[in-house]
Amino acid sequence: MNRQALEDVGISPAKARIVAKAVDLFYEKGFERTTVRDIAAATGILSGSLFHHFKNKQEILYTAMAMTTRGMGERAEAAVAGISDPVEQLKALIICELSSIHREDGHAAYVLVDEWRSLDEASREKVLALRDGSYEKCWMDALDGCAEKGLLKSPPKIARQLIRGALAWTRNWYRTDGDLTLAGLADEVTNSFLKI
Amino acid sequence: MNRQALEDVGISPAKARIVAKAVDLFYEKGFERTTVRDIAAATGILSGSLFHHFKNKQEILYTAMAMTTRGMGERAEAAVAGISDPVEQLKALIICELSSIHREDGHAAYVLVDEWRSLDEASREKVLALRDGSYEKCWMDALDGCAEKGLLKSPPKIARQLIRGALAWTRNWYRTDGDLTLAGLADEVTNSFLKI
DNA sequence: ATTTGACAACCAAGCGCTTGCTTGTTTTTA
DNA sequence: TAAAAACAAGCAAGCGCTTGGTTGTCAAAT
Numbered sequence: 001m002n003r004q005a006l007e008d009v010g011i012s013p014a015k016a017r018i019v020a021k022a023v024d025l026f027y028e029k030g031f032e033r034t035t036v037r038d039i040a041a042a043t044g045i046l047s048g049s050l051f052h053h054f055k056n057k058q059e060i061l062y063t064a065m066a067m068t069t070r071g072m073g074e075r076a077e078a079a080v081a082g083i084s085d086p087v088e089q090l091k092a093l094i095i096c097e098l099s100s101i102h103r104e105d106g107h108a109a110y111v112l113v114d115e116w117r118s119l120d121e122a123s124r125e126k127v128l129a130l131r132d133g134s135y136e137k138c139w140m141d142a143l144d145g146c147a148e149k150g151l152l153k154s155p156p157k158i159a160r161q162l163i164r165g166a167l168a169w170t171r172n173w174y175r176t177d178g179d180l181t182l183a184g185l186a187d188e189v190t191n192s193f194l195k196i
Numbered sequence: 197m198n199r200q201a202l203e204d205v206g207i208s209p210a211k212a213r214i215v216a217k218a219v220d221l222f223y224e225k226g227f228e229r230t231t232v233r234d235i236a237a238a239t240g241i242l243s244g245s246l247f248h249h250f251k252n253k254q255e256i257l258y259t260a261m262a263m264t265t266r267g268m269g270e271r272a273e274a275a276v277a278g279i280s281d282p283v284e285q286l287k288a289l290i291i292c293e294l295s296s297i298h299r300e301d302g303h304a305a306y307v308l309v310d311e312w313r314s315l316d317e318a319s320r321e322k323v324l325a326l327r328d329g330s331y332e333k334c335w336m337d338a339l340d341g342c343a344e345k346g347l348l349k350s351p352p353k354i355a356r357q358l359i360r361g362a363l364a365w366t367r368n369w370y371r372t373d374g375d376l377t378l379a380g381l382a383d384e385v386t387n388s389f390l391k392i
Numbered sequence: 393a394t395t396t397g398a399c400a401a402c403c404a405a406g407c408g409c410t411t412g413c414t415t416g417t418t419t420t421t422a
Numbered sequence: 423t424a425a426a427a428a429c430a431a432g433c434a435a436g437c438g439c440t441t442g443g444t445t446g447t448c449a450a451a452t
Contacts, residue, residue: 030313154384
């Protein structure tokens with residue numbers, strides 16, 4: 001998301017800078033172990049000044065999750081745009097999700113899967129609604145397409161969850177600088193869940 | 197693990213009772229959001245009394261992880277005992293892991309995948325060593341066996357990680373009281389990663 | 393061209409509360 | 423009757439957050 005797009009949804013450059021630093025800390029230590037003083041120090045301001053931008057600590061997490069969700073939705077839509085074959089759509093989405101997790105600034109994607117518990121019910125539902133409207137819709141369209149052609153091993157909804165789990169867990173073992181390329185890893189996953 | 201087995205590794209009945217309650221709370225709220233007062237209240241004692249049994253809060257988490265790891269190792273070994281076909285071994289291990297996550301008292305298995313960050317480096321390595329010695333050995337033996345027969349789609353180590361991710365994530369969507377049985381879910385996973 | 397005023401961003405200080413943990417004593421258990 | 427387990431009380435540190443004031447910026451008013 002570029003600066004203008006961010007401001008359109010009410011996120012000033014200052015907010016974006018704080019959130020970026022916060023995400024790195026959440027990635028390292030988790031939301032609970034990260035203090036507002038940590039976030040402020042990383043941003044180069046004092047802790048109290050954070051509350052000029054956010055009404056409380058949790059709103060920082062919510063903003064991070066909402067921004068990330070929006071960004072991933074946009075990238076997913078771009079990834080499948082112009083592709084009509086559902087199998088190719090699926091491959092593109094797998095690569096897209098893996099990229100989100102393993103890119104340099106990909107800490108945000110992890111925060112999205114690991115810090116739900118720290119979010120209150122209302123915020124949680126807002127983020128979920130955002131996700132289902134764009135990102136998950138792309139996935140389900142592709143998977144339904146594969147299923148219609150009889151190429152999917154499991155029912156689409158189950159397949160989606162199994163794939164999501166397999167991909168999310170890569171954070172704990174896969175390194176981009178190892179022998180296995182990201183495209184290679186994507187192939188392993190694709191081959192597992194399709195009849196080929 | 198029965199009572200005698202626990203005491204053999206230095207875990208008194210009182211300790212085991214505290215850990216069991218603690219695990220339930222960690223499952224609900226996470227380690228950081230669970231206070232020693234919460235744990236004590238759930239056990240029916242005052243917070244200070246906890247420190248008669250454990251030298252600090254983190255030792256409670258470590259004990260929970262060590263106990264769980266040991267228990268899962270024993271169950272995995274029992275699951276593959278007497279089975280020589282590696283494919284059947286793999287199926288048994290998948291059901292075993294799913295059961296650990298979704299059984300009534302299965303909260304412990306979750307703590308094992310979600311609370312690593314709260315453990316200090318030394319304890320982390322101890323638990324990992326414990327796991328690799330029994331539980332993971334069962335898995336790798338089965339997967340290597342499948343691979344030798346040419347039945348495995350991915351290299352064993354990659355397959356193990358993909359399967360682990362897919363299984364761990366079931367905690368976030370699969371319900372034992374739904375339409376899909378645990379055996380049915382295990383079949384979906386098995387079919388995905390084997391050439392059949 | 394200068395002054396004024398409104399505003400956002402931030403600082404400095406610290407409040408009220410919760411946290412993990414300690415200590416000294418009493419009760420329970422074997 | 424001695425050891426183990428629990429209580430009662432509270433400490434020091436750290437937490438999220440509030441408050442009141444200072445600075446820099448920029449547009450409207452003079």
